[in-house]
Amino acid sequence: MEDLWVVFCGESGNLDIVEKLSSSSLVFQPTSCVNHALIICFNVLLLAMLLLTCIQKSSSPSKKDNIQPRFRGYSRLRIVSAIFNGCIGFVYLCLGIWILEEQLRKNQTALPLKSWLVVLFQGFTWLLVGLTISLRGKHLQRTPLRLLSILAFLFAGIVCAFSIYSVILGKAILVKIALDVLSFPGSILLLVCVYKVYKHEGSCESDLYAPLNGEANGASRTDSVVRVTLFAEAGFFNKMSFWWLNPMMKMGKAKTLEDEDIPKLRVEDRAESCYFEFLEQLNKHKQAESSQPSLLWIIIFCHWKEILISGLFALLKILTLSAGPLLLNAFILVAEGKAGFKYEGYVLALTLFFSKNLESVAQRQWYFRSRLIGLKVKSLLTAAIYKKQLRLSNLGRLTHSSGEVMNYVTVDAYRIGEFPFWFHQTWTTSLQLCISLVILYRAMGLATFAALVVIIITVLCNAPLAKLQHKFQSKLMVAQDERLKACNEALVNMKVLKLYAWETHFKNAIENLREVEYKWLSAVQMRKAYNSFLFWSSPVLVSAVTFGACYFMKIPLHANNVFTFVATLRLVQDPIRSIPDVIGVVIQAKVAFARIVKFLEAPELQSRNVQQRRNTGSEYIMGALSGKTVLLVTHQVDFLPAFDSVLLMSDGEILQAAPYRKLLSSSQEFLDLVNAHKETAGSERLPEANALQRQGSSAREIKKSYEEKQLKTSQGDQLIKQEEKEIGDTGFKPYIEYLNQNKGYLYFSLAAFGHLLFVTGQISQNSWMAANVDDPHVSTLRLIVIYLSIGVISMLFLLCRSIFTVVLGLQSSKSLFSQLLVSLFRAPMSFYDSTPLGRILSRVASDLSIVDLDVPFSLIFAVGATTNAYSNLGVLAVVTWQVLFVSIPMVYLAIRLQRYYFASAKELMRINGTTKSLVANHLAESVAGALTIRAFEGEERFFAKNLHLIDINASPFFHSFAANEWLIQRLETFCAAILASAALCVVLLPPGTFSSGFIGMALSYGLSLNMSFVMSIQNQCMVANYIISVERLNQYMHIPSEAPEVVEDNRPPSDWPAVGKVDICDLQVSFSF
Template sequence: MEDLWTLFCGESVKSDTSGKPSGSSLLFQPTSCINHALIICFDVLLLIVLLFTFMRISSASSKIYKITPRFRGYSSLQIVSVILNGGIGFVYLCLGIWILEEKLRKNQTALPLRSWLVVLFQGFTWLLVGLTISLRGKHLQRTPLRLLSILASLLAGIVCALSIYSAILGEGMLVKIALDVLSFPGAVLLLLCVYKVYKHEGNEERDLYAPLNGEANGVSKTDSVDQVTPFAKAGFFNKMSFWWLNPVMRKGKEKTLEDEDIPKLREAERAESCYMEFLEQLNKQKQAKSSQPSLLWTIVFCHWKDIVISGFFAMLKILTLSAGPLLLNAFILVAEGKAGFKYEGYVLVLTLFFSKNLESLSQRQWYFRSRLVGLKVRSLLTAAIYKKQQRLSNVGRLIHSGGEIMNYVTVDAYRIGEFPFWFHQTWTTSFQLCLSLAILFRAVGLATLAALVVIIITVLCNTPLAKLQHKFQSKLMVAQDARLKACNEALVNMKVLKLYAWETHFKNAIENLRNEEYKWLSAVQTRKAYNDPIRSIPDVIGVVIQAKVAFARIVKFLEAPELHNGNVRHKRNMGSVDHAVLIKSANFSWEENSSKPTLRNVSFGIRPSEKVAICGEVGSGKSTLLAAILGEVPHTQGTEYIMGALSRKTVLLVTHQVDFLPAFDSVMLMSDGEILQAAPYHQLLSSSQEFLDLVNAHIETAGSERHTEVDAPQRQGSSVREIKKSYVEGQIKTSQGDQLIKQEEKEVGDTGFKPYVQYLNQNKGYLYFSIAAFSHLLFVIGQITQNSWMAANVDDPHVSTLRLITVYLCIGVTSTLFLLCRSISMVVLGLQSSKSLFSQLLNSLFRAPMSFYDSTPLGRILSRVTSDLSIVDLDVPFALILTVGATTNAYSNLGVLAVVTWQVLFVSIPMVYLAIRLQAYYFASAKELMRINGTTKSLVSNHLAESVAGAMTIRAFEEEEPLCMVLLPPGTFNSGFIGMALSYGLSLNMSLVFSIQNQCTLANYIISVERLNQYMHIPSEAPEVIKDNRPPSNWPEKGKVDICDLQVLGKCQLREAVQAKEQGLDSL
């Protein structure tokens, strides 16, 4: 046994056990002989399981697949798995053969065996297992196949971890380390083949025997395949490369996209599906023995699979990103003539190319899948808020106004929808810091402690700042709610404001609320400015705080008290009771625990088909009685019966028009929350002095000379004829005129720099932007100077270490000051521009004529003063400077590379040109999609605003569900300059990516400025004060109004509507 160990390891067991490490400690040494022996044993186990799997092939399965020739093709996932795993296995075999050849050439012996035997075993096993699972897995039994794929993934994970640890220690061969790391994604592909592809094919096999009518499958056929997004049927390669987006992008390049050009979402992404899944998960938690279910964990449980998958891509991105510094050190060693083997430089280039491609792929998938989760969360929260407001009690409506509810949907749900993108940043940032510290420790040793101290100080400093930002963000949202509530009330009642000339007063009130909001917005944005030099950790903290505040507000709303009308007994059988409405000795109160109920001692009964009028003085409780019958007002005592299905119409009418009362079967007289008397009109007129006084007061006010006693049937027929006549006239006018509410206007095509100019034209915007851009340019120059100083003098013996570090530190501090100046300038720019844009928008809205409000749904205006204004306040200024900064960084990196290694221009210039062309290809569709998104948000906002205002009517007709469905839908330079060139080269990829990404993000955000500008130039009505037409100081001398040759033109009909000539109106 000892001879065999010596033959394998090259050392005896005794010498091995007498050395420094022994026993289990050798397991933590990646290149130890014990680890190599265990890996070979694991490979043998995999081959045994594979052999056992082949022996257990089911004859029944073989027969089934023989009759399905369409399964002979391979999916994109299988093809990618074959290429990756086959390539890894082949390179393993080539590497093992090369190691054996080199050992025979140098040492004239193949001993010890472990150095090349473990590589050959890895190559043979991986090639055989990978090709078998990828190509022949559908012919094997599922249980052994799953066991084989799990064991292969376990082996790949162990080998990958050992290789990463070996790379940190500086041990092992770089090519083998790269292969070991790549084997883990290959194992993941094998798992996907087993658990996704073959399971899907099994489902298709069972579908062959489904009934022709499709009922057994339970699949909805309402949507055509062509109407659903290609993402629903995209394969693995299609999803990884985003090729499924090409039809929409191509269409957007050829023409202006319209609503009908956008395909429908998959069933899983639709608001209805997301909300139903949320309700199902919430009900499961309520049925559990735990106490109050958590809405946060309910949402997490609904989407945990998507979160885990996006987290896997986030981790893969960090791992591939961390490979850069390791490759950087290997390149420097090759440049210094210390290559491990002859063609190590070529292998390093291929490894770098593959790792950068894998990094880009994983980052794109991370971003997309996180955004998709955010879309689902935003949809379900929007639906939940809408459903909640339909059941909100009166107490809840006093706490949460209509403007606040609108803010929950348009702002808070949007911020929460953005959070999943940043969620993985919370742990990947820490993971990346740990990897960076490990790599740094390998390079500089104990000097890493200095970097660790800086990181700890940064985190500790951010703790109190995070608490401040949480406070500022909460105050900002409260101020935003107050401002939006005032805007909502003013816009809804604009006709009244203009009738009484109160526009200026209300506009000033809204401006005061905006100033309060502006104060907290300044605090939040200034806090961001001081974070900018530190960057990623404060960014993550800021987004987490925004999401936390928004989520707490939505949770508070969803937990608000609801209407409890369970005591209202609804009857569906007409024969079971004699009354359509029956209330016995009931008290009703809007407020809980009120000492004096709003309605007291209410008792009455209304038979089917009766028409009952409810009258009384203002404030007597008439509307409250109707609300109580509808179940809107909680009753503290008594019983209430309501018929739900009234085939013969029962009418209860609250009216101040005494002329209509004779047409009713009964009249109820109310006063001070009580029903004084209920009787027919004539009987009540003769028996009640209060009712007689009410009728006489109305007659005197109206100046009517008509007799109060009118025959009821005659009066009823007259009223019906008048109603029909007015209805027919209205239909004729509507058909002759144009449509009153038209489709919302939006910009078309590429508007160029127009929205950017509109944004920078506000309050010295160009000055602040120029200061910010120039400061960032100086910061980039300082970084290049700093790195050049270090690269040029790190090996110079004439430059002392103290001088080297001092100059380096001074340049870094100066650059940081320029960066801080840039951030402060952008904060001032953002605040001044937001203030100016809102002021112009508010002036334009309050000076707009009533024809604008008659033809413009309220939701279009509210979507601009909520979501669009929030984006302009918080996102546009930093997106603008990040775009300038990322673009400057990208081209500065390219310039440094061109100076150090000019050959890179042969690759970089075509890549930059290709990136610009792809960006233009993307912009053509992205701008239109954002504009369509803006118009659809207006529809949602308008629908929500109308639903909030008419919640009582919706509940009265029991139409909550239908309305909810509407919403749902080796060289010349030294090693220092080589390291500098490589570090810039490694960052060039990400610089270009971030540059294009920030430009696209800014282009999406700037659409909000474009939408605000549409309502900043509304044709204004006449000025409030015209100096040349001012009346004399003693006006009016007498109470008389003369109208001479007045002509009023209706804008919709464009014809003369009213003409009055020399008609005098004398005041009473």
């Protein structure tokens, strides 16, 4: 107990603790240790109360959610409360970090803890409590929330009183005093916010809510509510841990998931809600602005709350990640016998474990919420595009072909939906670099500026490449539109092509368009490869230049500063390596968004003009033509009962004129004509036409007729069947199919081998540094030159990996498309009769785009990230072999958990692929029949159907990326346990057992273990999702072919015909009259 008090209070803690506690004046002094301990206890109590409040489910969510307006925002009081208390908590945190930094700079130790820990603890607690009560209060139970607000009010009042007392005594820290005093009005805001919100909601509930009869009688919920995703009613910790997904994962392991097993999305995540919120914001901005509002800003306004929350999680992740190198430095000092207090090693190991778990929770929520934003944006854009194509004018239809409209939905909307996932990377990478530079400055001093120069040069070198990539991406999308337009026309008119034997000509035309697309695809992929090489090699250059600057500036290199630098660099290298992906996604989204905006701004068919012309036509028909005779020439017998008189003609003469029924009974020729129609076309439609003349039918007859039709339909063989998909774990089959194309195995092996050599080079670099950094017999110049030489050699292998990855992707895409095109053009007409056009178009559009752009790099990055992860684990195990007792069981559990995940994840992505075809098919049919839909005023019905199909497609995708985060979060917990075990091994072993250099190397690799395993699993999941597109393409690459165009065994001789003579033998001709 005395040791802990010394750690907290410093050397003054050696005084008698009982004497300190007995002095009441010390409790009221904000600078006293007793006061700080008391405030920390208050904060712990507040956090515990907050924890209990969040665990409770929200009261009557179905009632309260339904009575609120659909798109109602936060009240001004709650926004002011959140901003005010959030700012107080944030300033507390900044003050605590500044005090810690000053203490480390002056004393080279974080002890004693009292001066900075109390401020950090108070800032963290007030930030959580303030934001939770202000923004999430209506989702929590009333009684615990009121108790929490009262407790926060009392706590703020006590702290404010302490601070005012210290001001009277003249012993005050001004910033801390100001924050303590300001927290009291902040607590009053929280108290008023809670009571006002619940008073308003209670009045709404009493005025507007009336239970249904079934609910009043205690009936259970309807099936529709049960089928909604459990995420809709999940509590705080349920959401943070993705526990709500466990039932689906268990179901996926027990059986193959089907479409009906996927629950619906929450109401606010469905396409209808997203689209109408978009329209609401659009109309609001149109009224407020004179010019045309920006669609990008409108989409941002629709989702600003979700973007802000995901950004806060991203910030929390960056802050917790940056604590790793500081902990590493402390561990090296402990290993060298320079511990600040007796149990410092254990405290550091425990802190490391909790910081890694907090980092995991923050990153998973960041990624999940960003994906959810992307899903909602994709849904509303898909709905907006569909709605727009129903209103396009004739000029707009000439400008935007059906193939282009299909591309907008299947490719462009998909690319924009991927952008929010990468959005926060644009600023978190910069922030992480800045924090890392501060840590590097503490370790390396002025040599950090050399690293900064290298980073700036790298970014400047990328600028022209980014411009070229934007240009080539635009050209690629135009070429893709042309190719898809030609494919659409050929597939729609395939019957005509086969009738006139034009398949070869049209296939050659499409192949020529594909060659143009292939040229721009190769340009885009090569620029992506250059970016990848540039940013993957930048950490090697940064470390070499920094060590070189240390040599010239006479800055000594020791294990603690070298491996603090290496650990910081390893933590930031994965975000740096993702910069090419971020740039590529931003460029693709920018090009795609510009194309969609251009389409949405295309001229529409004016409803006023249509109505005016319709009224004019109706007036003319009912007025000027009302007394005229209307003649209809038809062979459709179905229409005849609706007319006043039927003229029967034969041999150019009118044989008889009479109403339909009279003519049917008096004319044998007319009776024969009607009977012949019944035999050929079926008699179902004729009674329906006759029904216009009848008064009606009884309900029993209608039901009997319906049941007979249903029986006939079920007994017959259905022409258009449900889309086929792979079932279960197909193993490496789709990967083998992809690598079987055009020497794919060779290029893949060379790329993977190049990455393996690059990783080996990095380990060799750090091993050389760890073994010789403290060796007096190795000069600093030799140390740096060999380190730099190994790095340059490894960069050459990295360049080879990038080039072979591009070649692999281009060759495989070329071969797959060629086989798919041949298979489609050689397919029999029975295939086209039984296959909706949307199924084919979704493969030649979205699936082929994924295979072109995403599969090759994702495949190599998955292999590379897995190699990185296991190399990190290997280095950790070699230096501290004791960690194998923990790591081997953890790796085994991770493999089992990954298999458990893939049982559900693969089926979710397959269902996503088949439901995507439904959206594409409905869009293609609607584009083709837009004029008919408008003529019969069926726009709303078809739009409602489109919204339903969008939601059906969005639900499996939502649960797919949620399952991805579910898996990674559990694997990160394993990694945190392994890292904490390694740190504990360092603490338990006597000082000097390991050299400080190898301890620094092991922990620098261990700190990046979480991130490397995250990148590994994330890339594996991404390539597993992308490879589904290869599966879907392969399904249509092996369609049973029709008879060959040329049968070689039956071909006549080359000199045939030798004589121009035709012999007719035994010809028999018969004529029937």
